[in-house]
Amino acid sequence: MYKILVREELVPHIHLFKVAAPEVAARAQAGQFVVVRIDEKGERIPLTLADWDSKEGTVTIVFMEVGTTSYRLGALKSGDSIANFIGPLGLPTHMEKFGTVVCVGGGLGVAPIAPIARGLKQKGNKVISIMGARSKNLMFWENELRRVSDELIVTTDDGTYGRKALVTEPLKELLQGTKKPDLVVAIGPSIMMKFCAKTTEPFGVKTIVSLNPIMVDGTGMCGACRVSVGGVTRFVCVDGPDFDGHQVDWDLLFARQRIYLDEEKRSLQQWQCARQTCTEVQK
Amino acid sequence: MAKVSLNRIPMPRQDPLARSKNFNEVALGYTLEQAQVEAARCIQCPKRTCTEGCPVEVDIPGFIKALREGNMPEAVKVLKDKNALPGICGRVCPQETQCELKCVLDKKGAPIAIGRLERFVADWEVANLKAVGAVTKPAPTGKKVAIIGSGPAGLTAAADLAKMGHSVTIFEALHVAGGVLMYGIPEFRLPKDIVQNEVQYVASLGVKLALDSVIGKITTIDELLKDSYQAVFLGTGAGLPMFLNIPGENLNGVYSANEFLTRVNLMKAYRFPEYDTPVKIGKKVAVIGGGNVAMDAARCALRLGADVVNIVYRRSEAEMPARREEVENAKEEGIQFKFLTNPKRFLGNQQNWVTGMECFEMTLGEPDASGRRRPVVKPGSEFVMDVDEVVVALGTTPNPLIASTTKGLETTSHGTVVTDEATGKTVKPGVWAGGDIVTGSATVISAMGAGRRAAKTIAEFLKG
Numbered sequence: 001m002y003k004i005l006v007r008e009e010l011v012p013h014i015h016l017f018k019v020a021a022p023e024v025a026a027r028a029q030a031g032q033f034v035v036v037r038i039d040e041k042g043e044r045i046p047l048t049l050a051d052w053d054s055k056e057g058t059v060t061i062v063f064m065e066v067g068t069t070s071y072r073l074g075a076l077k078s079g080d081s082i083a084n085f086i087g088p089l090g091l092p093t094h095m096e097k098f099g100t101v102v103c104v105g106g107g108l109g110v111a112p113i114a115p116i117a118r119g120l121k122q123k124g125n126k127v128i129s130i131m132g133a134r135s136k137n138l139m140f141w142e143n144e145l146r147r148v149s150d151e152l153i154v155t156t157d158d159g160t161y162g163r164k165a166l167v168t169e170p171l172k173e174l175l176q177g178t179k180k181p182d183l184v185v186a187i188g189p190s191i192m193m194k195f196c197a198k199t200t201e202p203f204g205v206k207t208i209v210s211l212n213p214i215m216v217d218g219t220g221m222c223g224a225c226r227v228s229v230g231g232v233t234r235f236v237c238v239d240g241p242d243f244d245g246h247q248v249d250w251d252l253l254f255a256r257q258r259i260y261l262d263e264e265k266r267s268l269q270q271w272q273c274a275r276q277t278c279t280e281v282q283k
Numbered sequence: 284m285a286k287v288s289l290n291r292i293p294m295p296r297q298d299p300l301a302r303s304k305n306f307n308e309v310a311l312g313y314t315l316e317q318a319q320v321e322a323a324r325c326i327q328c329p330k331r332t333c334t335e336g337c338p339v340e341v342d343i344p345g346f347i348k349a350l351r352e353g354n355m356p357e358a359v360k361v362l363k364d365k366n367a368l369p370g371i372c373g374r375v376c377p378q379e380t381q382c383e384l385k386c387v388l389d390k391k392g393a394p395i396a397i398g399r400l401e402r403f404v405a406d407w408e409v410a411n412l413k414a415v416g417a418v419t420k421p422a423p424t425g426k427k428v429a430i431i432g433s434g435p436a437g438l439t440a441a442a443d444l445a446k447m448g449h450s451v452t453i454f455e456a457l458h459v460a461g462g463v464l465m466y467g468i469p470e471f472r473l474p475k476d477i478v479q480n481e482v483q484y485v486a487s488l489g490v491k492l493a494l495d496s497v498i499g500k501i502t503t504i505d506e507l508l509k510d511s512y513q514a515v516f517l518g519t520g521a522g523l524p525m526f527l528n529i530p531g532e533n534l535n536g537v538y539s540a541n542e543f544l545t546r547v548n549l550m551k552a553y554r555f556p557e558y559d560t561p562v563k564i565g566k567k568v569a570v571i572g573g574g575n576v577a578m579d580a581a582r583c584a585l586r587l588g589a590d591v592v593n594i595v596y597r598r599s600e601a602e603m604p605a606r607r608e609e610v611e612n613a614k615e616e617g618i619q620f621k622f623l624t625n626p627k628r629f630l631g632n633q634q635n636w637v638t639g640m641e642c643f644e645m646t647l648g649e650p651d652a653s654g655r656r657r658p659v660v661k662p663g664s665e666f667v668m669d670v671d672e673v674v675v676a677l678g679t680t681p682n683p684l685i686a687s688t689t690k691g692l693e694t695t696s697h698g699t700v701v702t703d704e705a706t707g708k709t710v711k712p713g714v715w716a717g718g719d720i721v722t723g724s725a726t727v728i729s730a731m732g733a734g735r736r737a738a739k740t741i742a743e744f745l746k747g
């Protein structure tokens with residue numbers, strides 16, 4: 001069992017857990033993920049690392065309530081335990097001195113982009129970060145990301161905070177600027193990562209994205225997470241999660257992310273009804 | 284002496300129609316009376332050829348003798364002396380090609396039903412647990428062995444080494460121990476309680492289980508050897524699914540058998556939404572392959588509510604690697620077989636869901652390296668099968684994680700680890716390997732045999 005030491009609701013429906021997992025913390029690197037299973041009946045879901053402390057033996061995850069597992073996770077309290085917390089899985093983000101790197105974090109993606117920005121800055125890169133959210137009340141970790149960036153650009157879709165824009169707008173301006181970035185790393189909703197990749201492609205700037213397909217074991221055993229990159233089938237859990245965004249078959253990723261939409265809805269509704277929080281009355 | 288009886292007692296089984304709708308065990312097991320009648324057929328021949336046919340050398344005449352004399356604790360003791368996992372082996376070993384094939388009565392077409400008797404004795408112990416004395420632990424040797432993987436090879440090696448007083452830790456990547464016994468073989472063929480009972484038995488010998496521990500990620504083999512372990516046994520199996528590498532294989536509804544079975548067995552998707560993990564079930568399911576895994580996947584799909592399940596195999600029935608018994612079970616339940624058929628590509632709709640499978644008809648040519656006749660495409664024979672779900676069960680190769688993070692291991696082009704067959708020793712000092720990681724996908728008992736042989740030489744190494 002893995003104890004939740006800190007639980008914080010960052011913004012509505014987005015939670016931070018600091019979990020006691022010394023073996024994971026000892027080897028964690030930016031870009032890797034853990035597979036979490038809440039209890040005997042739970043699913044195994046992947047969550048990208050938001051932070052870790054090897055001395056303290058803790059790993060920090062940030063997740064959004066969208067389906068049964070994340071809602072069930074969100075219902076846990078500080079002091080509760082999670083049955084399984086497996087990692088660090090996947091390959092770490094490749095870090096070296098590239099020059100100028102733009103780190104784009106959209107929505108929940110701000111959490112995993114932060115340690116990557118930190119790592120890239122430590123390698124001597126100039127890090128320009130762009131963080132975006134739909135609205136001001138969904139924004140978190142602005143200071144955390146600012147601390148590990150040389151510059152920070154903040155956007156909201158509705159203009160309630162920072163610049164009223166999608167993250168791709170300032171990204172495009174940076175690409176058009178006098179000093180073209182050497183690398184872009186984008187983490188966020190798949191659709192955002194796709195459009196970041198589409199934005200950078202004409203400029204020929206390499207763009208790393210962190211893919212988030214459905215997984216089961218997370219160790220290369222099942223192939224649920226297969227994606228097509230450059231026309232080759234890859235397993236995100238062991239060959240990724242980072243890939244060249246210009247090579248990803250995005251439509252395939254989107255389609256495969258939707259495989260269990262019906263089941264996810266049914267499962268969540270059942271869970272919410274059991275907790276008497278559902279709005280619809282089941283016949 | 285009475286005339287030898289050739290009336291092999293049949294295994295009572297669930298009715299095919301009923302069982303095709305549930306996940307309860309198909310084979311129901313002998314009653315004590317049935318077991319003793321079957322045991323009485325054993326002529327207790329001095330040649331003991333059955334034991335020679337057993338990869339872990341169970342004293343088969345010995346436990347059968349105790350069984351027919353009604354001395355059940357003794358039967359358990361004799362059986363478990365060589366086999367830590369009798370409830371598992373009694374269910375999934377291919378006895379017909381091993382001990383039973385060597386039984387002198389096999390020539391008369393009625394070998395002793397050794398597997399069924401083994402299962403009976405194992406189940407008797409579970410039902411009467413307290414009747415058999417607690418495990419007596421040997422004096423500790425102070426030597427530490429790390430076992431990577433808790434499948435049949437690892438559990439067997441661990442049990443043997445623990446019985447000799449070595450301190451053994453099994454590292455398992457998944458959240459439960461048992462490996463393929465938990466994620467691969469379905470409940471109706473091998474109940475998970477049986478597996479966990481036998482895992483608990485191994486633990487009761489003093490073996491420590493470290494779950495959620497992905498070696499290659501939390502630590503490496505080299506670090507284990509450097510830090511505190513004198514020997515390492517690799518029993519990580521063959522966990523990497525093979526695909527056909529044909530167009531459309533990434534369509535929604537096309538599963539690897541590993542994914543499909545892991546969802547159903549390990550994650551209990553057959554009890555969704557009580558359990559959170561879902562699995563899709565089509566109306567028209569095709570399972571590609573002819574091994575036991577293909578049979579398991581097909582029978583799971585049927586139980587989950589598919590209307591039609593076809594097993595699509597590129598050779599003919601005679602070449603199918605699956606156990607005869609499992610093929611018969613599948614047929615009885617209504618699984619259909621399309622022999623001499625091989626997929627060319629998968630067809631899908633706008634939403635990326637699989638809707639069809641274009642196949643070739645095949646003919647059989649000359650025998651290939653496996654000794655089976657090579658399937659050859661019949662030109663111009665393409666036809667489309669209507670499917671809405673496909674399970675690809677072509678076999679598996681070892682997960683590269685261990686080999687890629689361990690210095691000095693020798694591997695083949697198939698990713699299997701090279702060992703000395705008799706001892707399981709790899710070319711790397713202090714490291715042994717056995718089971719599917721060495722052979723590619725094979726049987727539970729052959730993995731157990733490899734675990735046993737490795738344990739023996741590890742023990743000699745630790746003495747030295």
